[in-house]
Amino acid sequence: MSLNTIQPSVLCHHCVMSGMCFGQTDKKQAEPRLRSHKVFQKSNVLFSAGQTFEAIYILRSGSAKSSITANSGSEQISSFYFPGDLIGLDGFDNGEHAQSIRFLETSSVCRIGLGELDKAMANSTSIRHKMLQSMSHALNDEDRFLLSLNHMNSAQRLGSFLLNLSSRFEDRGLSGNVFDLSMTRVDIANYLGMAIETVSRLLTQLHNEKVIEVEKRRVSILDRDKLQQCLLLEREPHMLFAEKVRQSNSIQVEVA
Amino acid sequence: MSLNTIQPSVLCHHCVMSGMCFGQTDKKQAEPRLRSHKVFQKSNVLFSAGQTFEAIYILRSGSAKSSITANSGSEQISSFYFPGDLIGLDGFDNGEHAQSIRFLETSSVCRIGLGELDKAMANSTSIRHKMLQSMSHALNDEDRFLLSLNHMNSAQRLGSFLLNLSSRFEDRGLSGNVFDLSMTRVDIANYLGMAIETVSRLLTQLHNEKVIEVEKRRVSILDRDKLQQCLLLEREPHMLFAEKVRQSNSIQVEVA
DNA sequence: ATTTAACCTTGATCTATATCAATGTCTACT
């Protein structure tokens, strides 16, 4: 469903960037060939904040996380990436990367140099649109995430996170009901803005309530409905009450 | 400094989109003419979530806020806009707007239709770059905001917010030390993810500590250093301690 | 095969900030 992603495939013509990677030959059906296909090991870095922006990447297999670092030294994970996701869009801003990318497991990426990309954008309306679409999608994703940070309690945020992962795996033709987390509890806690102990406790709780099953990094969703419903329950923060439903019309008579 | 903004001006050749708005004539010095220049009153809506994506806009004067709404009905303000800012980038994702835009005061915008925009992007490398740059900038801004939500306490978030406004006003040639808030306390609270009472209390507190002066919507920054310093103080959340500085080497001897 | 370090879980306690409540002030409409 996600426009920012594609079905993972070794074949370039399934790729969001196909037109470009093929090299603009006349024969669109030409043998698909990757521009550059590189493999990284777990905890390797693709690029770091401050590094010159030279290319964008498409994750072909594995997973990764992006993070930024504050002056104070604290780090914030801003996204997790799965096959088909575009990486490196942060670099267009000022010519150097704002984020750092670290792989969560053995992974491979396809590299698209900036020159190549610009040529493709000049020539192809569809590549142009795909780029804008991807960036817009990333922006909207972040907005929704922001909403969840400000308007949901910890349990809801964690539930949201699991459902989001689930649907992303499903988009990729994998099971949305049983999957492995490639990130640690520390990563999850950092991303969702809570303490690692809270993540742990909530997972145990959801497990006990038979909403999910957790066995180490393996998560199974047992009761998707229940998980989704708990996200809709209003946290009802005071700050949102521009107009509070008035119940003051009903008079409470206390019988002693 | 912000690449997402320009010096506000009535003249198009100061505008980030100049090449496009001039209409690609030979004479680049031709009389600047706006494509479309529309005025809105306070609390008017530019577009709403769900509406078909037809154009992007540049705010020429005034200010606005964007917000998204959750299924549960709760609303989250995702940005505030000031003159020179691009509005509507959320629409590229799936052809309809994800956000709603509401003006905070009498404002005017310049409208750039999608067809026009695409033509300009096909022809001009610089317009192409400006678009990618703006979106990337918005993305990075959101990441930084996310970091502040997850790693700062309420006082720090509010301080951050005020300093951010200050520098945006300065970028526009206005005073960064004395300015008027065009948004309500409710807006600020919603944006920063805190209760309106907390916003109010913190403003009063900063006022009492002579860091700022608050008189209704008018804010004056009295001690910028102090304000900046408090943002660097680590909140030191447990969740961040992958490796805690070990002080266990020093032995504390208690003298009774 | 034992050590070390990373990762995770669970319980007890503390605190920042939400929530509840009441009042004050400004703005715009009749």
Place this chain on the structure above:
DNA sequence: AGTAGACATTGATATAGATCAAGGTTAAAT
């Protein structure tokens, strides 16, 4: 010029979730 509704402030109290503490489990390294 008075009234209603939006906006803002301040104090008292409650609580979600952070922090502190301890122990357990796993995986890699010697």
